[in-house]
Amino acid sequence: MRHEVIASVQNPLVKRLHQLLNRKGREEQKRFLVEGAHLVEEALNSRAQVATVLYDESREIDPACLRAIDQRGPDVQVVAVSAAVLGKLTETKSPQGIVAEVKIDLANGAQWMEQASSRDYLLLALDVIQDPGNLGTILRTAEAAGVDAVVLGEGSVDPYNGKVVRATMGALFRLPVFHASLSETIQALQKQGARVLVSSLKENSLAYDEADYRGKTVIVIGNEGRGVSEQVALLADSYVHIPLYGRAESLNAAVAAGILVYEAQRKRIRQAVN
Structure with missing residues (x-):
């Protein structure tokens, strides 16, 4: 799987997603970020409305995540990014190389x-x-x-x-x-x-x-x-x-x-x- 790589943290998509790291950004966009192979796979395999998956282009995507992405098909945008960009979108000290943007779907x-x-x-x-x-x-x-x-x-x-x-x-x-x-x-x-x-x-x-x-x-x-x-x-x-x-x-x-x-x-x- 090959995609054009986003390498700049000033990219508009990256700047928008970075806002999801705080509550105000999540409430305004009605979206949140999920990081790590297990959680991204869980989101993809559930009823969650996954909009975008971003992965570190220098690392292999976890096989289970890759299968889940393939099963979702074209509804999910897949974006390759640099390690610096991924670091801008994660909170953990050792990011696992993959992040997903998910639409908030609170129960009524x-x-x-x-x-x-x-x-x-x-x-x-x-x-x-x-x-x-x-x-x-x-x-x-x-x-x-x-x-x-x-x-x-x-x-x-x-x-x-x-x-x-x-x-x-x-x-x-x-x-x-x-x-x-x-x-x-x-x-x-x-x-x-x-x-x-x-x-x-x-x-x-x-x-x-x-x-x-x-x-x-x-x-x-x-x-x-x-x-x-x-x-x-x-x-x-x-x-x-x-x-x-x-x-x-x-x-x-x-x-x-x-x-x-x-x-x-x-x-x-x-x-x-x-």
Whole structure:
């Protein structure tokens, strides 16, 4: 595969794509960058709207990426660039030689809720998760656990932040994620019959393995520092907590989310079999 090489960081395409490294640029262009062979392959093989793939002309393209590019055909623009240009478009210390420009495709929350109203589901709601690594890990774990969708409350970190995208390991391309007011979304879901379980250490909180996760279930995880806001906590049908047997005062938000969604799914699967 041979393409004309873009060698200048002043090239208009390169300058436009460079803007996607910050949130303002992503919001204005409604696009984001994915770097690394695995994530580019995941984007190409998923429903993601990949617009452009740029590769270091001095390096071989990963065979799996090359196959995925060929399968996508002419819909994806493929551009050869110099190592200097690729360095301008990447955030990692050791770029893997390939970057993709992907159109942002956040799920429509109202549409998702309407479609889900007639079935059971497990939804994860995140109340101002601010650490990119935490959000990426939560999304990766939620997708692995079979969570049906994730709603990001106002004030949460941008899910298309480069660190978030890398931490998801491709889950972002497969898991419905939407921004919404948590209070409004929770009340709308409760009208559908959803049970809302808020992670909290309140006195009447149930141990996570004692909670009921049947039917339509929403699990709410709070901010890394202050937990779930009082406004959201007041909407809970139940509070759940993860017992701490050592001297630690709390668990990392991503770890807590993982424990809760896997316990919820374990019980849901067992109840379905029985």
